[in-house]
Amino acid sequence: MLKIGEFSRLSRISIRMLRHYDEMGLLTPDHVDEQTGYRYYQERQLTDAGRIISLRDMGIGVQAIAEAIAGDEAALERVLRFRRTQLLSQSQAIDEQLTRLESALRRIGKDVFEMNYEVTCKTLPQRYVASVRDVLPSYYEEGRLWHTLMKETAPLRLQVAEPCCTLGIYHDTDYRERDVDVEVQMSVKGTYEDTEHVKFKTVPPILMASATYTGSYEKVNEVNAAVAAWVRDNGYEFDGLSFCIYHVSPHETQNPDELVTEVCYPVRKKAERH
Numbered sequence: 001m002l003k004i005g006e007f008s009r010l011s012r013i014s015i016r017m018l019r020h021y022d023e024m025g026l027l028t029p030d031h032v033d034e035q036t037g038y039r040y041y042q043e044r045q046l047t048d049a050g051r052i053i054s055l056r057d058m059g060i061g062v063q064a065i066a067e068a069i070a071g072d073e074a075a076l077e078r079v080l081r082f083r084r085t086q087l088l089s090q091s092q093a094i095d096e097q098l099t100r101l102e103s104a105l106r107r108i109g110k111d112v113f114e115m116n117y118e119v120t121c122k123t124l125p126q127r128y129v130a131s132v133r134d135v136l137p138s139y140y141e142e143g144r145l146w147h148t149l150m151k152e153t154a155p156l157r158l159q160v161a162e163p164c165c166t167l168g169i170y171h172d173t174d175y176r177e178r179d180v181d182v183e184v185q186m187s188v189k190g191t192y193e194d195t196e197h198v199k200f201k202t203v204p205p206i207l208m209a210s211a212t213y214t215g216s217y218e219k220v221n222e223v224n225a226a227v228a229a230w231v232r233d234n235g236y237e238f239d240g241l242s243f244c245i246y247h248v249s250p251h252e253t254q255n256p257d258e259l260v261t262e263v264c265y266p267v268r269k270k271a272e273r274h
Contacts, residue, residue, distance in 0.1 A: 007041040011049035119230035133183035152195040161187035169243040210264040216256035240266030
């Protein structure tokens with residue numbers, strides 16, 4: 001048998017963590033001397049310690065490690081798949097942050113905060129659309145909805161309307177850090193039966209104030225400020241959910257500087273309030 005110090009050295013787990021794992025029931029000593037309180041481990045427990053270290057180094061928490069070790073292969077697979085999903089989500093967020101950072105670096109010294117955006121007031125006509133709506137972990141994951149829309153409608157051979165209007169609508173009345181309610185729409189011709197997640201519907205006309213800009217999505221705050229100023233100065237008020245029309249989307253270019261987005265806010269004349 002091995003004293004706790006020897007086991008710590010061989011397992012590469014600190015004595016503090018060994019005691020913590022004992023408290024959690026994750027890795028308990030084989031024997032504890034009743035008189036001295038000394039803890040002893042069996043050599044075979046080094047294998048269990050190795051599994052714990054491997055899972056810990058993947059960023060898996062103690063509770064999940066306990067579930068993986070105590071269960072069968074199915075439990076281990078479930079824990080690993082869940083962690084993979086977490087890491088993929090984090091990776092997407094990091095990629096988005098890196099894209100924003102690179103774009104900001106390129107724009108240094110180019111009057112990046114000068115808001116020369118032309119705001120117009122117009123009516124978006126009535127449309128027949130294919131729509132997918134869901135609650136997402138973050139705004140950055142809107143692509144999931146587009147993937148679902150395209151995958152489920154592929155057998156339907158949709159006829160795209162001319163011009164084709166693709167947009168994302170944000171159904172929350174305030175900004176959310178997570179669990180965001182997002183809907184994507186693509187205008188189509190003809191009529192179709194709903195699929196599991198895709199709904200077909202007619203959307204009424206929308207009077208809106210909008211501004212179109214070229215570049216990465218990090219510019220949206222500047223555009224929002226320009227639209228808000230226009231609404232204030234022209235006697236309008238906001239009247240509905242904001243949305244973005246994607247004239248050139250990430251589906252068409254991987255270069256954020258080539259994106260073309262129209263930021264839209266439904267409005268009405270203040271005098272028209274009843």
